[in-house]
Amino acid sequence: MPQTATRLSVFTESVIRGMSRLATRHGAINLAQGFPDFDPPEELLAALERATRGPHHQYAVTWGAPRFRQALARKITRFTGMPVDPDQHLVVTCGSTEAMMVAMMTACNPGDKVIVFSPFYENYAADAILSGAEPIYVPLRPPHFDFDPAELARAFARGAKAIVVCNPSNPTGKVFTRAELLTILELAERHDAFVITDEPYEHIVYAPGEHVYFAALPGAAERTITCNSLSKTYSITGWRLGYVHAAPEVIAQARKVHDFLTVGAAAPLQEAAVAGLELPDSYYAGLRDLYTAKRDLFLPALRAMGLPFSEPAGAYYVLVDISSLGFPRDLDAAEWFVREIGVAGVPGSSFFREPENRYLRFHFAKRAETLQAAGERLLKVRSR
Ligand code: GLN
Secondary structure, three states, X not given: OOOOOHHHHHOOOOHHHHHHHHXXXXXXXXXXXXXXXOOOOHHHHHHHHXXXXXXXXXXXXXXXXXXXXXXXXXXXXXXXXXXXXXXXXXXXXXXXXXXXXXXXXXXXXXXXXXEEEEOOOOHHHHHHHHOOOEEEEEEOXXXXXXXXXXXHHHHHHOOEEEEEEEOOOOOOOOXXXXXXXXXXXXXXXXXXXXXXXXXXXXXXXXXXXXXXXXXXXXXXXXXXXXXXXXXXXXXXXXXXXXXXXXXXXXXXXXXXXXXXXXXXXXXXXXXXXXXXXXXXXXXXXXXXXXXXXXXHHHHHHHHHHOOOEOOOOEOOEEEXXXXXXXXXXXXXXHHHXXXXXXXXXXXXXXXXXXXXXXXXXXXXXXXXXXXXXHHHHHHHHHHO
């Protein structure tokens, strides 16, 4: 048999998605892959019903249906203050997952170096490798997951072509401060590098924190390739709607990558999602309150379990320190949690470059009943 491509041997299938399958097989509560178990807003469901009867069943414009891009441009302007031309600044993609791949392939030549903070959302290293680039890593150090500016400067000095910034950060829950982002911008400017951001949790930031849009920092727009998604904001992870937002010169190239990867995102879903993009500001305040309440329900359950963790400032993930449980590998711990406790998390090692076996990641994008049930099950950990 012919051999498959060697670049595929340097990374594994997604551990996050694998844990979802394991959870389903064992009937465990899935706090591994981050997605809600509740429905999207009624406005989206009604719009989806209407869209099924409209003329939306064939290919949309490759880089996004015009009505969707117009609504998206208005929504981005509303929150970032940036002028957005729907015909020049946007490519609509199949989730932020495709957006990240498009961004990476648009920014990098084979052999280019891409800075990735560790821990990182597992797609980033795979995205870099699949586009022929080489990920180089800069640690975010617990408990606050700060980076050392001197260490970051040394990584840039190795000739980085781009840096990936996930903000709010998956899996750490870190929300980058304006000062941190300005440090990154200054280094990116000095080394003429792109900043590829992944911001699907832009609206899930807990008080008193505030999301700072990298592209809106002074002078940042020309080198920022913002990747984003509607998945988490409107609880529609299965709709696979995301986008790249960047300067027209970048978008002109990104459109080509997107076109040859997927042609386009689902047309009826783009039509229906306009209803989400047009929701008033109060919706976003409500979303933040909803997730604040979930956080306030879940963190005490973790405390009752008796293992240390750091509180997320944004997004909905918690890295729990399981080292006191005495498992040789976090993969064993994750499996034990699924089989014996009935709750699935993600082994932390899948997010770290460093040999790290200390964490399991749990998420709390679940209904109150689900979180309560998970909390009860997690109490059993105490008797190990
Ligand atoms: N971002 C989610 C997580 O980390 C999952 C996204 C996905 O699986 N595409 O769990």
